[in-house]
Amino acid sequence: MSIPAMILVTPLVTAGLSLLAPNFAGPLTAAAQLLTLAFCGLLAQRVAAAGVSAAGWFYADAVSAFMLLTLSLVTCTAAFYSAGYLKAASGGAAGRARDLRRYYGQFNLFAFALLLTPLLSNLGLVWIALELTTLASVLLVGYENNARAVEAAWKYLIISTAGAVLGLWGTVLLYYAAAHGSVPYAGLDWPALSRLAGGFDPRVMKLVLLLVLIGYGTKAGLAPMHTWLPDAHGEAPSPVSALLSGAKTSVSFYVVLRFYFLVLATLGPLAQKFMLLFGLLSIVVAAAFILQQRDYKRLLAYSTVEHMGIAGIGTGFGTPLAIYGVLLHIFSHALTKSLLFYAAGNISLKYRTREITGVSGLLKNLPFTGAAFLAGVLAVTGLPPSGIFVSKFSILMAGFRTFPPAAVFLLVIVAVIFFGFLRSVNPMLFSRPAEPPPEAKISRWTAWAMAVSLIFVIGPGLFTPWPFARLLDSAVAVFLGR
Amino acid sequence: MVDPVFLRVLGVCGALFLLAALAILTARQMRGCIRLYAGQSFLLAVLAALVGFLTGSAHLYLVAALTLLVKTLLIPYLLGWVIHDTILEKREIEFVVNIPGSLFISGLLAALAFFASKAVVFPGDVLTKLLLPLGTAVTLIGLYVMVSRKEAVPQVTGLLVAENGVLLAAVPTAFGLPLIAEFGLFFDLLVGALLMGVLVMRVHRQTESTAVHELCQLKE
Numbered sequence: 001m002s003i004p005a006m007i008l009v010t011p012l013v014t015a016g017l018s019l020l021a022p023n024f025a026g027p028l029t030a031a032a033q034l035l036t037l038a039f040c041g042l043l044a045q046r047v048a049a050a051g052v053s054a055a056g057w058f059y060a061d062a063v064s065a066f067m068l069l070t071l072s073l074v075t076c077t078a079a080f081y082s083a084g085y086l087k088a089a090s091g092g093a094a095g096r097a098r099d100l101r102r103y104y105g106q107f108n109l110f111a112f113a114l115l116l117t118p119l120l121s122n123l124g125l126v127w128i129a130l131e132l133t134t135l136a137s138v139l140l141v142g143y144e145n146n147a148r149a150v151e152a153a154w155k156y157l158i159i160s161t162a163g164a165v166l167g168l169w170g171t172v173l174l175y176y177a178a179a180h181g182s183v184p185y186a187g188l189d190w191p192a193l194s195r196l197a198g199g200f201d202p203r204v205m206k207l208v209l210l211l212v213l214i215g216y217g218t219k220a221g222l223a224p225m226h227t228w229l230p231d232a233h234g235e236a237p238s239p240v241s242a243l244l245s246g247a248k249t250s251v252s253f254y255v256v257l258r259f260y261f262l263v264l265a266t267l268g269p270l271a272q273k274f275m276l277l278f279g280l281l282s283i284v285v286a287a288a289f290i291l292q293q294r295d296y297k298r299l300l301a302y303s304t305v306e307h308m309g310i311a312g313i314g315t316g317f318g319t320p321l322a323i324y325g326v327l328l329h330i331f332s333h334a335l336t337k338s339l340l341f342y343a344a345g346n347i348s349l350k351y352r353t354r355e356i357t358g359v360s361g362l363l364k365n366l367p368f369t370g371a372a373f374l375a376g377v378l379a380v381t382g383l384p385p386s387g388i389f390v391s392k393f394s395i396l397m398a399g400f401r402t403f404p405p406a407a408v409f410l411l412v413i414v415a416v417i418f419f420g421f422l423r424s425v426n427p428m429l430f431s432r433p434a435e436p437p438p439e440a441k442i443s444r445w446t447a448w449a450m451a452v453s454l455i456f457v458i459g460p461g462l463f464t465p466w467p468f469a470r471l472l473d474s475a476v477a478v479f480l481g482r
Numbered sequence: 483m484v485d486p487v488f489l490r491v492l493g494v495c496g497a498l499f500l501l502a503a504l505a506i507l508t509a510r511q512m513r514g515c516i517r518l519y520a521g522q523s524f525l526l527a528v529l530a531a532l533v534g535f536l537t538g539s540a541h542l543y544l545v546a547a548l549t550l551l552v553k554t555l556l557i558p559y560l561l562g563w564v565i566h567d568t569i570l571e572k573r574e575i576e577f578v579v580n581i582p583g584s585l586f587i588s589g590l591l592a593a594l595a596f597f598a599s600k601a602v603v604f605p606g607d608v609l610t611k612l613l614l615p616l617g618t619a620v621t622l623i624g625l626y627v628m629v630s631r632k633e634a635v636p637q638v639t640g641l642l643v644a645e646n647g648v649l650l651a652a653v654p655t656a657f658g659l660p661l662i663a664e665f666g667l668f669f670d671l672l673v674g675a676l677l678m679g680v681l682v683m684r685v686h687r688q689t690e691s692t693a694v695h696e697l698c699q700l701k702e
Contacts, residue, residue, distance in 0.1 A: 124659040128666040135673050142681070147688040151697045154634075154681045158641065161674055162628065165644045169621060172652040173602070179655060180604045188659070204602045231700040 003046065004058035004119045007039045007068070008112060011075075015108035022097040025104035026083035030445075033072070033079040033111065040065075040072040040115075048471055052191075059121035059191070062474035063327075067118040067254050069471075070331045073456060074246040074338050075111040077449040081342045082107060082239040084443030088349050089237070103143065103237075110136040110243065117251050123171055123188040123258065127164070130219065130255055133248055134160045141236040141244070152228075152235035159228040163218025167255075170211030174262065177204040190258055194481075197265035205266040212259040213278055219252035222312055223282040226305045230289070233301035234354070238345025241297065245304045246338035250330050253311055257326075260315060261479045276316035276406055282309025283413045290420040295354045296347070299424055300340050303380055306417055307333040307388075313410055314395035317402045323476045325394030332387030332460055336379045339453035342446060343373035347428075350440045356424050361433025366442065370429055372450045377425050379457050381418040387460030484536065484608050492532055492609075496616045499525045499650065500592070503623045503643050507588055508581050512635040513570040516558050519639050519646075523553035526646050530653050533609060541661065542653065548668045549649070557642070557675045564679035565635065569692055574633045578695075584630055588623045595619035609654040617651030620644070634682045634692040638675070645671060 001009070014032040018025035047053050047065040054060070060068070086103065090096070113132035120126050134157070142153030171188065178185045182199030185192055218225035229249075233241045264271045286306035293299040307329065314326035346369040351359050363370035379386035392414065399407030464472075502522035509515050527549040534542025562570065577584065595618035603611045624647055627640030659667065686692050 122660060122663070125663050125666065128663060128670055131670045131674070135670065135677060138677050138681070142684065145684070148699050150681065150684045150688050151700055154685055154694065154697065155700075157674070157677055157681060158628075158637065161641055161678075162625065162644070165621070165625075165641065165648055168645075169648045169651065172648060172655060175652075176602075176610070176655050180607075201602070201604070207598070207602060234700065 002055040002058065003039055003043045003053070004055060004060065007036055007043065007072075007115055007119070010036045010039070011108040011112040011115065015105050015112065018104035018108060019101050022100035022104065025100050026086065029104050029108060030076075030079040030083055032108070033076040036111070036115065037072040037076045040068040044069050044471060045467070048467060048474070051474070054121075057125075058119045060119060061191075061478050062471055063254070063257075063478050064118040066327060066331070066471055066475045067251065068115060070250060070334050071114050071118070071247050074243065074250075074334050075114065077338060077342070077453050078239045078243050078246075079107070079111075080452075081242065081345070081446050081449035084445030084447075084449070085237065085239050085345050085349070088441055088443050088446075103140070106136055106140050107240075110140065112136075114243075114247050114251055118254060121190045123174070123190060123193070126255055126258070127168055127171055130167075130216070130252065131161075131164045133251065134164070134219065137240065137244065137248065140240045141232045143237050143240065144235065149235045152231040156228045156232040159225070160219055163215045163225060165215070166211050166218070167215030170208050170215055170259065173204055173211065174208045174259070177201050177208065180204075190262075193262055194265075197262045200262075200266045202266050205263050206270070208259070209263045209267060209271055209274055212256065212263070213274060216252055216256045216259065217278060219248070220256055221249045221252075221282075221305050221308045222256075222278045223285040223305060223309065226282065226285065226308075229305060230298045230301040233304065233341075234295060234298040238297075238341050238348065241301075241344075242338035242341035245301065245341060246334035249304055249308055250334045253308060253330060257315065257479065264318070272316045272318050275312055276403065279309045279312030279314075279316055280406065280409060282306065282312060283410065283417075287413050287416050287420065290417050290424075293420075293424065294356055296356050296359070296424070296428070297341070297344050297354050299356070299421070300337065300344060303417070303421070304333075304337055307337070307380075310392065310395065310410070310414075313406060314391075314398070316406070317395065317398045319398045319402060320476050320480055321394050322398035322402070323479055324472060325391045325398065327472055327475055328387060328460065329391035329395065332391055332457065333380075335453050335456040336376055336386070336388055339372060339450055339457055340376040340380060342450050342453065343369050343376060346442050346446055347373070349442065350438075352438065356428060359428040360431040362429045364433055368447055369442065369450070372454060373425075374429055375454060376457065377421055379461075381421050382414060385461035386458055387456070389461050488532075488536060489608065489612065492529065492612060495525055495529050495532065496612060496650075499529065499646075500616055500620055503620045503627075503647070504585065504588060506636075506639055506643055507584055507623060507627050507630075509636075510573040510575070512572055512574070512633065513562070515636050515639040516561055516570070519642055520554050520558040522643065522646055523549055523557075526650055527554060529613070529650060533613075533653050536609070541664075544661070544664055545649075545653070548664060552668045552672050553642075553646070556672060560672075560676050561635075561638075561679045564676065565682055566686070569635065569682070569686060572633075574631065574636060576632065578630045578632060584626070587630075588626055591622040591626060592619040595622055607654075613654050614651050617647045617649075617653075619647070620650065621647030623647075632693050632695040634685060634694045637694060638678045638682065641678075642675060
């Protein structure tokens with residue numbers, strides 16, 4: 001079997017096994033995700049050597065390989081974290097078989113859909129796979145099955161599906177434009193479209209741009225269509241929040257990028273301005289809500305809106321340095337935000353509240369989780385040494401050369417968000433413990449997940465291993481055609 | 483060249499398709515919304531089959547068959563099966579905008595759709611010239627139904643109607659998907675509709691109502 005097939009079969013088989021043997025599903029899923037990660041690494045290596053790896057239905061260029069690495073790292077740590085989290089959430093017992101089946105069955109299906117999306121080159125198939133990521137995760141968001149979780153799941157499904165309808169519409173119009181292009185092409189294969197994109201009709205492509213940015217942007221969490229995101233990320237069990245924030249929004253943004261660069265070839269600066277507009281709006285909305293947030297999981301969720309906005313702004317800047325920054329940003333944000341949600345999960349298990357004011361003395365009560373949370377917060381707000389610092393810096397440098405006012409604005413908003421974050425998080429970490437919080441057994445599995453994430457959060461800020469840097473460079477070349 | 487009689491038949495079906503969307507906009511009873519949706523999906527299947535006959539595309543026959551199976555039969559049946567009868571028998575009395583107002587707004591949306599589509603249709607493309615504006619109008623009306631209704635079932639129907647509109651717009655372009663992908667597309671649509679039905683029931687169990695516009699525990 002080819003490597004892409006192996007990447008996809010592993011989670012599918014694990015989903016089936018989880019239904020049969022729910023009590024072993026946790027460790028089994030973790031092992032399977034480790035295997036998937038290894039396959040993704042293998043594929044990345046092959047792509048780095050050969051440029052493109054296409055086999056049957058599957059197609060992987062440098063961007064796909066890069067995304068697969070990002071996604072499989074997050075699903076892998078999330079699987080390890082889940083094993084510990086579910087045990088602790090059910091009070092140390094193994095949990096009911098029915099709940100475990102429900103959880104791990106969908107977890108693995110979700111991982112399957114996430115990994116499927118970057119492996120396809122036909123944009124119609126990409127739509128199907130992306131919609132599958134939503135469908136597989138809806139009931140995970142509503143896992144707790146209380147009023148708040150159901151409300152979050154409902155909004156998530158309805159708003160995401162509306163976005164998907166608009167995305168499908170954009171895809172149909174793109175096909176229409178390609179079929180009547182200067183070199184007619186009847187199909188939706190990305191490499192072919194990318195070659196011909198300069199000759200498409202600009203009037204149709206304007207509509208495509210709008211529909212794609214709104215449609216797929218909904219799933220990526222770009223404002224003003226982000227409204228499902230804080231609800232879903234807040235109410236889902238923490239490992240699912242980590243997957244939504246780290247993997248789901250990343251893969252949706254990846255789809256936005258695929259479409260955006262086709263539109264860019266026809267429309268040029270107009271497309272850049274639209275992208276900048278959505279990005280700037282996202283960071284403004286995020287900043288406004290971060291400053292007044294009382295719930296720490298929703299705080300992290302709005303930070304995701306912010307980072308998708310930054311990635312959008314970087315894409316709008318459009319120089320090779322900016323696109324390099326955007327891709328690195330997607331990677332770093334995925335790892336950092338999942339780390340933060342793991343820590344937040346442990347905090348909510350220990351303190352049994354999601355109110356920021358309900359948490360005190362975190363570093364004393366939960367030393368490792370507290371330290372990881374602190375490191376994650378400093379990284380996510382862009383302090384060195386961290387991957388996000390490097391990527392933000394690249395995006396800003398590119399911005400000062402292309403759209404200086406937007407870059408200055410970005411810098412100001414990032415500073416505001418830094419302030420907002422520290423103001424909220426400082427009392428959680430450093431204040432004196434109010435009263436001894438109830439005993440909660442935090443599993444060692446969660447510590448492993450956080451430790452591994454931490455390496456990848458800080459690592460890219462210190463040095464970039466050359467195979468990784470080369471993969472990133474060829475990914476930039478895929479989009480910019482150099 | 484396309485036979486003018488044939489075009490007229492297509493036009494009549496298309497007009498009925500648009501009328502069905504307007505009927506859903508004004509239907510008070512939940513079950514009525516779902517039935518109208520089934521009828522509209524049937525028209526979509528007919529339109530796809532007609533265009534398939536005209537262009538000799540086997541692909542579109544498959545689309546027509548899948549529409550008939552999934553959208554006309556399975557989705558309405560499954561929604562009726564998942565959602566409790568007490569919800570489906572209810573009537574929605576209050577809309578966000580009253581019915582005459584809503585009809586006026588959808589008239590504006592349809593006009594917008596016709597002018598916007600006119601700008602992008604390539605000359606000589608008769609089929610697209612006919613179907614793209616209809617699809618666009620129905621999509622916009624479907625999305626409008628979503629925001630103008632307070633109850634869960636009509637909102638879901640609105641979303642499904644918007645989907646129908648996009649599919650109609652895709653018909654003259656024969657989708658551009660590999661053949662097997664059609665199954666994936668309709669599978670997604672089916673599972674999505676089923677999940678919506680399940681969530682409607684869960685919302686009902688939690689809040690004793692399906693007035694989803696009152697769901698507002700989560701904000702900020």
